[in-house]
Amino acid sequence: MKNIIGSFFFLFLLSGCAPQPLFYWGDYSETLYDYKKSPDEKTLDAHMKSLQDIFDQSAKLNKRVPPGACAEYGYLLIKEGKDQDGLMYLDKEQALYPESAVFIQRIKDEMQRGKK
Amino acid sequence: MKKLFVLSVTVMAIAFVGCNPQITKQEFAPKMYSEHPLSIVVLPPINNSTAADAKEYYTTTIAEPLTNCGYYVFPLEVVNDILKQEGLFDTETMMNVPVQKFREFFGADAVLFVTIEKWNTSYLITSGSVTVTIRCELKSTVTGEVLWFYDDTVTVDTSGDSGGAGGWAGLIAKAVTTAIKTAATQYVPLARKANEKILLAIPYGKYHGSYNADGQMKIEKKTNPDKK
Numbered sequence: 001m002k003n004i005i006g007s008f009f010f011l012f013l014l015s016g017c018a019p020q021p022l023f024y025w026g027d028y029s030e031t032l033y034d035y036k037k038s039p040d041e042k043t044l045d046a047h048m049k050s051l052q053d054i055f056d057q058s059a060k061l062n063k064r065v066p067p068g069a070c071a072e073y074g075y076l077l078i079k080e081g082k083d084q085d086g087l088m089y090l091d092k093e094q095a096l097y098p099e100s101a102v103f104i105q106r107i108k109d110e111m112q113r114g115k116k
Numbered sequence: 117m118k119k120l121f122v123l124s125v126t127v128m129a130i131a132f133v134g135c136n137p138q139i140t141k142q143e144f145a146p147k148m149y150s151e152h153p154l155s156i157v158v159l160p161p162i163n164n165s166t167a168a169d170a171k172e173y174y175t176t177t178i179a180e181p182l183t184n185c186g187y188y189v190f191p192l193e194v195v196n197d198i199l200k201q202e203g204l205f206d207t208e209t210m211m212n213v214p215v216q217k218f219r220e221f222f223g224a225d226a227v228l229f230v231t232i233e234k235w236n237t238s239y240l241i242t243s244g245s246v247t248v249t250i251r252c253e254l255k256s257t258v259t260g261e262v263l264w265f266y267d268d269t270v271t272v273d274t275s276g277d278s279g280g281a282g283g284w285a286g287l288i289a290k291a292v293t294t295a296i297k298t299a300a301t302q303y304v305p306l307a308r309k310a311n312e313k314i315l316l317a318i319p320y321g322k323y324h325g326s327y328n329a330d331g332q333m334k335i336e337k338k339t340n341p342d343k344k
Contacts, residue, residue, distance in 0.1 A: 036175075101223060
């Protein structure tokens with residue numbers, strides 16, 4: 001019996017890139033694709049909702065928010081003119097993933113430049 | 117019982133090894149284990165296929181599997197805008213930019229170059245399929261060297277279900293279903309499938325539980341045509 005359990009465990013080990021994914025991405029790919037294919041208010045709104053869903057579900061599942069999600073959300077908010085909220089998400093990205101520092105600074109610089 | 121176990125392991129080993137030459141991840145991509153890249157910027161792919169839309173299908177699906185392998189991946193939409201600000205509009209131009217520049221632009225440790233070699237839709241009377249071939253190359257922004265590369269092909273069967281009706285009517289009905297199904301194949305899941313298959317061969321990154329512990333994992337050996 002133990003051996004059978006053992007062989008199942010072996011199979012589990014072999015089954016590749018983490019059977020339980022590290023991050024929750026929800027419908028991200030689908031809504032981003034729709035937005036890219038026909039960029040309008042409706043598809044943008046749907047994509048932002050799926051990012052929001054990533055934040056909610058990640059918290060619920062006790063997972064870390066996936067890399068880039070906060071940065072993308074913040075960037076989209078800034079594009080909509082919601083600078084304060086946008087900056088909050090950019091800072092969140094950098095706090096979660098310090099390796100994003102150069103990138104986040106770059107978005108902030110662009111934002112300042114856009115205002116002048 | 118012991119015999120059963122040995123037998124099942126042997127069968128599995130044969131199934132996994134197949135006929136293709138195998139190699140460990142460590143042997144295949146030693147620089148991944150010495151340089152430990154963490155953050156990856158994915159450039160818009162080069163599309164050598166005949167499907168004009170393939171680029172879009174592809175880029176929206178790469179972040180998910182790549183992050184799940186333990187890497188920090190810069191959000192592609194934001195990356196695209198920044199590249200445009202740098203005057204880089206198409207991938208062909210980006211190929212000529214020294215890789216080190218991407219460290220300057222984004223703070224990235226590595227750049228992933230993707231080529232869509234094939235995105236073929238084919239259907240005969242009763243069977244249809246979509247075949248996708250993708251090639252990836254990860255380059256260091258420190259040394260400019262290739263850290264990892266891989267290519268793979270995924271084929272998805274889009275044949276119509278075998279209906280009850282026989283004879284000519286049944287055959288025609290089946291042909292119609294196949295054509296419709298092949299044309300309407302969900303491209304996002306297909307691109308996702310191709311990505312996931314290729315990324316099985318990438319050594320895990322820092323956020324993955326098996327980071328630095330997968331060096332002995334066997335993968336199918338590939339040769340990089342770009343490497344001189």
